[in-house]
Amino acid sequence: MRILLFTGKGGVGKTTLAAATGAALAARGRKTLVVSTDPAHSLGDAFGHPLGAEPSEVDALLSAVQVDSRTLVDTSWHRLRAELQAALSGAGLDTLDAEELTVLPGVDELLALTEVRRLAEEGRWDTIVVDCGPTAETLRLLALPEAVSGYLSRVFGRRVTESVRRLGAHLDGLRALLTEPSVTTVRLVLTPERVVVAEARRTLSSLALRGIAVDGLIANRLMPAPGFWRGGAASWLRTRRTQQDAVLAELAAAGFRHVSRVEHRAVEPVGLPALLEIAAELYRGGDPLDGDGTPVTPLLRVRPSPEGYTLRVAIPLGRGTEVDLARVDDDLAITVDGFRRLIALPESLRPCRITGAESDADGLVVSLAGNRGRG
Numbered sequence: 001m002r003i004l005l006f007t008g009k010g011g012v013g014k015t016t017l018a019a020a021t022g023a024a025l026a027a028r029g030r031k032t033l034v035v036s037t038d039p040a041h042s043l044g045d046a047f048g049h050p051l052g053a054e055p056s057e058v059d060a061l062l063s064a065v066q067v068d069s070r071t072l073v074d075t076s077w078h079r080l081r082a083e084l085q086a087a088l089s090g091a092g093l094d095t096l097d098a099e100e101l102t103v104l105p106g107v108d109e110l111l112a113l114t115e116v117r118r119l120a121e122e123g124r125w126d127t128i129v130v131d132c133g134p135t136a137e138t139l140r141l142l143a144l145p146e147a148v149s150g151y152l153s154r155v156f157g158r159r160v161t162e163s164v165r166r167l168g169a170h171l172d173g174l175r176a177l178l179t180e181p182s183v184t185t186v187r188l189v190l191t192p193e194r195v196v197v198a199e200a201r202r203t204l205s206s207l208a209l210r211g212i213a214v215d216g217l218i219a220n221r222l223m224p225a226p227g228f229w230r231g232g233a234a235s236w237l238r239t240r241r242t243q244q245d246a247v248l249a250e251l252a253a254a255g256f257r258h259v260s261r262v263e264h265r266a267v268e269p270v271g272l273p274a275l276l277e278i279a280a281e282l283y284r285g286g287d288p289l290d291g292d293g294t295p296v297t298p299l300l301r302v303r304p305s306p307e308g309y310t311l312r313v314a315i316p317l318g319r320g321t322e323v324d325l326a327r328v329d330d331d332l333a334i335t336v337d338g339f340r341r342l343i344a345l346p347e348s349l350r351p352c353r354i355t356g357a358e359s360d361a362d363g364l365v366v367s368l369a370g371n372r373g374r375g
C-alpha cells in the first residue's frame, strides 16, 4: 500500500496533478483511489465525473472520493467529542470547561486524515492519492496527530482513561502512517515564479521536521518554448519562459536537483484523456510511484564524537533561515522560521549537554558533551 499526498500553494495544480497521477496508476494496473480533502469540490471537475462522500468508480481500477469533513464532523466527531468530554471531566475539569476544550481547531482536518486512514485500512486499493488543500493547511493537518497526542499526554500524564488512551492510540496510528516513508510520501507542486524557492524550502523543512518524506517536486504551468517563431506572441512566450527558466535554475542552484515539469496547456486538462496526457509528460513513461530518487534520510542520526556525541537533524535549511535550539527536559526544541517542534532525545543523549550547533548542506549538526557510556 502506498499513499501519495499532493500539496502546494493555492491554484498551482494540486488537484489536476493528483487526478492525473491517479489515472496513470490505474492505467498501469494498480487499483487506485484518489481522495480530495479540499472542501471546494474540484476533483470531480478534474475527472469530469461527479463524486460523492463514498468512493465511486471513475474508470476501471480507478475510484475517487470527495471527503466531506462537515458530514464527518456531524458523525464521527460527536462520538470522539463525547469521549473526550467524559475523559476531561474524569480528570477533574467541570463539564463546561470540558465542552470549551473540545472545540479544537483543526478538527475538520483531523477527521479528513482519519478518513484517509480508514480508506487505507479497508485494503481495497493498492495506492491512495490524496489531493490535499493548500500547503499551510496541509502542514497543519500533518502536524495535528503529533500535536494533539503530545497535548493529551501532557494534560493527562499517567491518569489516562480508556477513551483518552484510545484517542491517543488513534493519533499515534495516524502519525505512524504519515511518517512511514515506505508508505507515505509528499509531492510538492509549484509554479515557476519568483519567491517559490524560499517558500519551497520552508515547506520542505517543515515537512522534514514532522518526519514526513518528500519524494517529488513538480513545476507546473511551464510556458511552452516558442522555438524559432517570430512575432509579438512568440516574444511574449519567450520572455515568460526565460523568466521561468531562471526560477528553475535558481531551484537547481538551491539544491533541488530533481524538478519534474508540466507545460501550461491551452485548454484546461479535464477528463481522463487530458489527465493521462499530463501524466505522460510528468512521469515520462516511468512509474508514478517512483519518487525522484532522493534517498530518504532519517530525521535523527547519532554518532559518537571525542567529546560525547554529534546529533544530525536532517532538515533542509536555506541561507537566512532562522533556527533556534533549546533543551526542554528530555526533548530538543527546534524552531525553524517560527515553526517549533519538540524532538525526544535518544536515551543515550539525555544526560548530555548541548555544546554547539551548526548547519551544513544536509541540515543541523548538534554537538553534545559528557556522560558517554553511562546513559
Ligand SMILES: Nc1ncnc2c1ncn2[C@@H]1O[C@H](COP(=O)(O)OP(=O)(O)OP(=O)(O)O)[C@@H](O)[C@H]1O
Pocket (backbone or CB within 6 Å): 008, 009, 010, 011, 012, 013, 014, 015, 016, 017, 038, 040, 042, 133, 134, 220, 221, 222, 262, 263, 264, 265, 266, 267, 268, 269, 270
Ligand atoms: N498544466 C496546466 N495547463 C493548463 N491548465 C492547468 C494546468 N494545471 C492546472 N490547470 C488548471 O488550473 C486550474 C487550477 O488547477 P487545480 O485546480 O488543479 O489547482 P489546485 O492547486 O488544486 O487549486 P486549489 O488550491 O484551488 O485547490 C484548473 O482550472 C486547472 O484545470
Ligand SMILES: [Mg+2]
Pocket (backbone or CB within 6 Å): 014, 015, 016, 038, 042, 131
Ligand atoms: Mg485543488
